[in-house]
Amino acid sequence: MNNTKSERAGYWFILPWLLGLVIFTLGPMIFSLILSFSKWDVITGVESIQFVGLDNFKAIFHDELFYQSLKVTFIFALVSVPLFQVASILIALLLNMRSRGMKFFRLIFFMPSVIPAVATSMMWVMIFNPEYGILNKALAWFGIQGPAWLQDPSYALGALIVMGLWGVGNTIIIYLSGLQGVPEDLYEAGQLDGAGPLRKFFSITLPMITPTVFFNLIMGIIGGFQYFTQAFVMTNGGPLNSTLFYNLYLYNKAFMEFDMGYASALSWILFLIIMIFTLLVIRSSSFWVHYQGDDQND
Amino acid sequence: MQKIQPRFNLSQLIALLLLLGGSAIVLVPLLWTISTSLKTPAEVFGSAFWPTKWQWSNYADAVTAIPFFKFLGNTLIILIPVMIGTVFTSAISAYGFARFNFRGKRTLFLVLLATMMLPSQVTLIPTFLLFKQVGLTNSFLPLVLPAFFGQNAFNIFLVRQFMRGIPRELDESAYVDGANRWQIFTRIMMPLSKAPLVAVSIFTFMGVWNDFQGPLIYLNSNEKYTLALGLSMFKGLYNVEWNMLMAATILIMLPALILFFIAQKYFIEGISISSAVKG
Numbered sequence: 307m308n309n310t311k312s313e314r315a316g317y318w319f320i321l322p323w324l325l326g327l328v329i330f331t332l333g334p335m336i337f338s339l340i341l342s343f344s345k346w347d348v349i350t351g352v353e354s355i356q357f358v359g360l361d362n363f364k365a366i367f368h369d370e371l372f373y374q375s376l377k378v379t380f381i382f383a384l385v386s387v388p389l390f391q392v393a394s395i396l397i398a399l400l401l402n403m404r405s406r407g408m409k410f411f412r413l414i415f416f417m418p419s420v421i422p423a424v425a426t427s428m429m430w431v432m433i434f435n436p437e438y439g440i441l442n443k444a445l446a447w448f449g450i451q452g453p454a455w456l457q458d459p460s461y462a463l464g465a466l467i468v469m470g471l472w473g474v475g476n477t478i479i480i481y482l483s484g485l486q487g488v489p490e491d492l493y494e495a496g497q498l499d500g501a502g503p504l505r506k507f508f509s510i511t512l513p514m515i516t517p518t519v520f521f522n523l524i525m526g527i528i529g530g531f532q533y534f535t536q537a538f539v540m541t542n543g544g545p546l547n548s549t550l551f552y553n554l555y556l557y558n559k560a561f562m563e564f565d566m567g568y569a570s571a572l573s574w575i576l577f578l579i580i581m582i583f584t585l586l587v588i589r590s591s592s593f594w595v596h597y598q599g600d601d602q603n604d
Numbered sequence: 605m606q607k608i609q610p611r612f613n614l615s616q617l618i619a620l621l622l623l624l625g626g627s628a629i630v631l632v633p634l635l636w637t638i639s640t641s642l643k644t645p646a647e648v649f650g651s652a653f654w655p656t657k658w659q660w661s662n663y664a665d666a667v668t669a670i671p672f673f674k675f676l677g678n679t680l681i682i683l684i685p686v687m688i689g690t691v692f693t694s695a696i697s698a699y700g701f702a703r704f705n706f707r708g709k710r711t712l713f714l715v716l717l718a719t720m721m722l723p724s725q726v727t728l729i730p731t732f733l734l735f736k737q738v739g740l741t742n743s744f745l746p747l748v749l750p751a752f753f754g755q756n757a758f759n760i761f762l763v764r765q766f767m768r769g770i771p772r773e774l775d776e777s778a779y780v781d782g783a784n785r786w787q788i789f790t791r792i793m794m795p796l797s798k799a800p801l802v803a804v805s806i807f808t809f810m811g812v813w814n815d816f817q818g819p820l821i822y823l824n825s826n827e828k829y830t831l832a833l834g835l836s837m838f839k840g841l842y843n844v845e846w847n848m849l850m851a852a853t854i855l856i857m858l859p860a861l862i863l864f865f866i867a868q869k870y871f872i873e874g875i876s877i878s879s880a881v882k883g
Contacts (some may be wrong), residue, residue, distance in 0.1 A: 320696075320701060323760060327753075331719055331727060338729060412872075417630065438846075479875045532725070539836045557821075
């Protein structure tokens with residue numbers, strides 16, 4: 307059974323994936339790299355691809371909308387990532403308490419994250435409606451005149467962040483499994499040393515769940531750069547480009563203006579940014595991430 | 605230990621109140637969407653939370669105002685082959701990685717893991733151009749074909765991890781009994797890997813049901829739209845009647861929510877595993 311000939315049969319079994327890797331990943335990556343240095347009006351055939359060197363990148367660095375989309379994406383990530391982490395940790399801590407009904411609460415908090423993004427978006431367009439949306443109606447009870455949310459350039463991005471907070475169920479579940487991995491004897495030792503609940507949280511829980519925080523940080527940054535459906539459906543980047551997320555801008559360049567070379571260059575910049583941030587978080591992690599035992603090698 | 609500790613009970617009570625408050629924040633928007641879907645247009649503008657009389661006819665109107673069943677059919681035409689393709693190719697590739705020691709396996713497996721990190725935007729444009737070049741845009745094929753080439757590395761990883769836990773004695777004794785590799789795969793490994801394959805099917809269902817950007821890019825004519833895409837277009841194309849729009853929104857949420865309640869275990873485990881893999 308272990309002769310090399312029969313081991314080679316393994317290639318046949320991974321063949322579908324291997325073909326897919328070439329057709330749908332490696333091939334497109336090379337093509338995309340070529341495109342990012344080219345100008346191509348898609349309507350004409352492949353022959354009209356024109357090598358233009360760094361022109362696309364030069365144009366991008368003078369493109370105001372490019373900077374606007376970076377700004378929108380970074381503001382979103384910088385505000386929402388920490389906000390979502392704090393909210394998720396708080397809820398996960400509550401859900402981690404041993405008492406009845408926690409399964410039920412866990413279901414409720416997780417529910418929004420299984421709802422299709424389009425449906426969530428439609429729902430919140432209605433909620434944010436300045437005249438008959440429930441949010442402004444609720445604010446009116448407190449005598450507050452709510453803003454026009456999605457129609458107001460200074461509130462639209464904030465509105466999307468608020469909506470995101472509603473769907474942090476995923477993150478809560480990740481923290482919950484992180485919390486369940488904290489050994490009970492640490493808390494018992496803390497108890498013996500007379501640590502109060504706050505002290506226990508900052509000296510035991512938080513250091514023990516930093517790998518989870520680390521994971522969510524990376525995913526949050528990546529998520530910001532991939533944000534699309536909600537922005538497309540709810541605001542389409544407006545008003546006044548105040549919600550022009552990077553991915554939306556990339557889509558507009560590729561599929562509205564059919565500037566495939568330019569859009570490909572944008573996609574490589576996106577890749578680079580995600581890589582840099584991921585590496586940055588990984589490199590800095592040794593300062594603040596605590597791994598329990600040798601778990602990091604698993 | 606049985607002594608009542610009042611401080612403990614107080615913190616329990618506060619926690620319960622916080623959880624109830626949080627749940628209300630989650631549930632009120634959903635309940636309000638349901639109530640809006642049952643209101644008359646006049647009531648939508650009013651301030652009452654619930655309608656005076658539940659207008660179930662909004663749902664009938666919604667499914668005719670947007671070609672709901674047409675869009676549902678389109679979604680299923682994509683969904684069913686994608687599920688079959690994904691389950692089969694993740695199983696077969698996982699088997700190859702779990703049970704054979706061919707040359708370059710480690711490298712290929714690392715490449716597989718690396719593809720999980722690649723943002724889809726990088727391959728989006730060239731893949732679109734590829735399909736455009738062969739004349740397949742505005743068809744379901746670009747949304748279906750990649751599934752037959754194991755283009756979701758996480759699924760392969762998930763099934764491969766599980767298969768590695770199946771005792772090797774099982775396939776070896778079958779091999780001694782004269783079964784070939786293919787038979788070992790179809791008769792032993794596939795049936796034994798039911799649990800991760802069910803998980804893969806559920807994730808795939810959710811992925812296709814939720815997918816928006818894919819159909820948006822590839823499908824240009826209304827009669828090809830999926831539900832997710834159709835719903836968003838409904839908002840733009842027609843003179844929006846909020847009650848009907850919310851009825852359609854509820855209808856699209858429903859299958860995802862039902863699947864979640866039936867198979868919650870898989871959702872929660874899936875998320876924990878994916879964070880363990882990538883973290």
